[in-house]
Amino acid sequence: MAHTSDEMRQYREAFSLFDKDHDDIIAPQELGIVLRSCGLSPSEADLQKIQQQVGRKIDFDTFVRVAQTFKANNRETEDDIREAFRVFDKDGTGYVSVAELKHAMISLGERLSEEEVDELIREADIDADGRYFIRFVNNLCNRKYQQIFSCHASTISKIDGNTNDLKTEQKEKTIPKDELFSFIVRCMMKVGTRPSHAEVLADNLTMADYRGHYSHGLNRLDMYVNDVRSGTTANDGNPIILKESPGTALVDGQNLLGPYVGKYCMNIAMEKAKKIGIGLVAARRSNHFGIAGYYSLKAVDKDLIGWAFTNTSPLVVPTRSKSQSLGTNPIAFAAPAENGDSFVLDMATSTVALGKVEISQRRGEEIPNTWGVNAQGIPVTKPQEVRGLLALGGPEESSGYKGYGLAMMVEILCGILSGSHFGPWIRSWKASTTEANLGQCFIAIDPNAFEEEFESRLQKLINYCRSLPPSESGKPVLIAGDPERAHMAKCDKLGGIPYPSSQIDFIHHLARTLKVDIPNIQ
Incomplete structure (x- = not known):
């Protein structure tokens, strides 16, 4: 042939x-x-x-x-x-x-x-x-x-009838945060993960769903389970500091769970920031670390400014290319304001994270044509046809090259600086045959090393933006972190995190597979 x-x-x-x-x-x-x-x-x-x-x-x-x-x-x-x-x-x-x-x-x-x-x-x-x-x-x-169903999504979009527009109505059920946390810990310990490592992962995934980032919470649990069970992610051990100065450190994550490595690194960065005003820690040999905002918020809890970055598997198509060469390479930045308020930016440098495409596919929904492209580099609206994600901004005409530049910036800070894999040399998404060796970067800054009135000045700007007259009635002007605050308030009112039936089915399946108790589902 x-x-x-x-x-x-x-x-x-x-x-x-x-x-x-x-x-x-x-x-x-x-x-x-x-x-x-x-x-x-x-x-x-x-x-x-x-x-x-x-x-x-x-x-x-x-x-x-x-x-x-x-x-x-x-x-x-x-x-x-x-x-x-x-x-x-x-x-x-x-x-x-x-x-x-x-x-x-x-x-x-x-x-x-x-x-x-x-x-x-x-x-x-x-x-x-x-x-x-x-x-x-x-x-x-x-x-x-x-091996059984090795078909291209673009050629199997329908069989004897168009099914692409069929959607499922799903009734939501609620799981209390502590129940979800304990379930994740049980699952990870069942495959041999050290309890303290499992707890950090559970904290990260629970926070993701609590803040409304469903693509990176429970949705990712089976990936972590499979990585540990297959042996491509280490289930025990501790990161090692390879190099250190008063303001910097280079860490070997020892192929441990990404959230455990990330928390370890951010703690070092925060300690340095408290001592000399700033701390920067780069890590190699890490793994998928969940939502980046988890780490920048750790800094806010200590009245510090926090940054967190990671490179990821190549999914993003650089401007004018049709090859997946860079990751979604997220950026998280958080800064403390007054009375517990804060500015919390947590974003991918692609138009969306891959998880959003996956969720749209599970729900039978089409996607905007600015999210992804097919194998020929042409924007598509059917999630099953996506072969590469567009950089933030979308096509070149709408400034996608700026997102491409940001993705490169993250790659430099994480992959190049740390000595990890980078760009197209990172293993494929969800591949479980080789070590991921992701690179990550964490920065903490003590604002008091600069302006003592930092928090009140930031609060003034936040209040000003929120008070601006909206361009559309009923849609107030928000700042980064407000949608997450609204979702957390919704969860608190419900007494837990709401999930569609597909996620509840997933929980039951995983519990049966691993032979662990299911959480209390309301």
């Missing part, structure tokens, strides 16, 4: 990113990352078998032959999936029942256990009456099921 010129261009582009010496050779351990960046889905068993066959070096021609094999398998599997669902979707509605799903898999020669079927269901959309949404094919994560 011949490759198209576009496919060959894509293969060469992906291969070149890892061909550091320009000798037309990549290392075997990089093969999986390069294949996945081309939209292919090798299993770990596949990769091990290939590495045994090809030896220690893989040239471009070998890579193309491997990619050709996987692409052929993908197309054959796609045809099988279409035919199976054409049989079971008798009415052409785009749905089959959950009970029929297992029979469909058996018809493909895949004998899945009840637990595996449950996992498939959780990875997809399921509506209130228990019928299985056909787009489950598009929603599978980088796990063993991609």
Whole structure:
């Protein structure tokens, strides 16, 4: 089967990113990352078998032959999936029942256990009456099921009927914060995480949902569970200070959970700021650290100004490119005002975080065309077609190059400065075969080292902005942190954090899988 010129261009582009010496050779351990960046889905068993066959070096021609094999398998599997669902979707509605799903898999020669079927269901959309949404094919994560359903989302958007506009009404249920915290700790300890590490992670994820950042709270728990369970994230240990001066430190995170490394680093930065006015700590060998605002708010609690940055897996397409080369690289900045008030900016340097695209896909919702692009670099509105995120600002015409510049700035502070992986050399999102080695940067500043009236002056500016007449009736002018304050007040009134039924289903599934008690759900 011949490759198209576009496919060959894509293969060469992906291969070149890892061909550091320009000798037309990549290392075997990089093969999986390069294949996945081309939209292919090798299993770990596949990769091990290939590495045994090809030896220690893989040239471009070998890579193309491997990619050709996987692409052929993908197309054959796609045809099988279409035919199976054409049989079971008798009415052409785009749905089959959950009970029929297992029979469909058996018809493909895949004998899945009840637990595996449950996992498939959780990875997809399921509506209130228990019928299985056909787009489950598009929603599978980088796990063993991609071996079965290795299809491109852009080609499997409908089967015998348009299902893209179907949405699910979900009734919300509430979980008290302390119940959610304890549940997360139980889950992480079940896979061997040290209790103190699990508690820091639970604090971070609970804060994310409490503040309304649902993309980075409970939504990410299974990622942390899988990273620890697979051994790609260490479950115990302590970060190490490699270099230190009165105002700076370089930390080796020892491949521990990102939130644990982040809290450790911010504590050092705050100690230095209290002593000399400023502290900057860079970390290498860290992992996904949850919401960046968690760390800047730690500084505010100590009457300090706080910054937090991290690089992430390459998901963002630089302006004028169609290749994912930079992460969403968030920036968090928080400063204390009077009487517990504060300015809290927590933002990605992409138009949105990937989690928002994932949530839109789970809900069957379209997205603005400024969020992401397809494999050809064209903006799309269907979340399942997104192959790269746009930098903050969107296309070049609307100043996307500014977001691109900010993402580069974060990459310099985190990846280049710390000695971690950076840019396209960071492992693919949710890949669990290699150490992430993310870079992070934390800064704390004592405002009293500058202006003693800092808090009152900031409060004056905050009050002024909030009092401005709104351009639209009923929509007051806000400052960064106000939407989160409103969400926290809502949670306090409800007695817990509200979640849609899909997240409640996820909790039940994870509890069954790990054999832990579910939280109190109201």
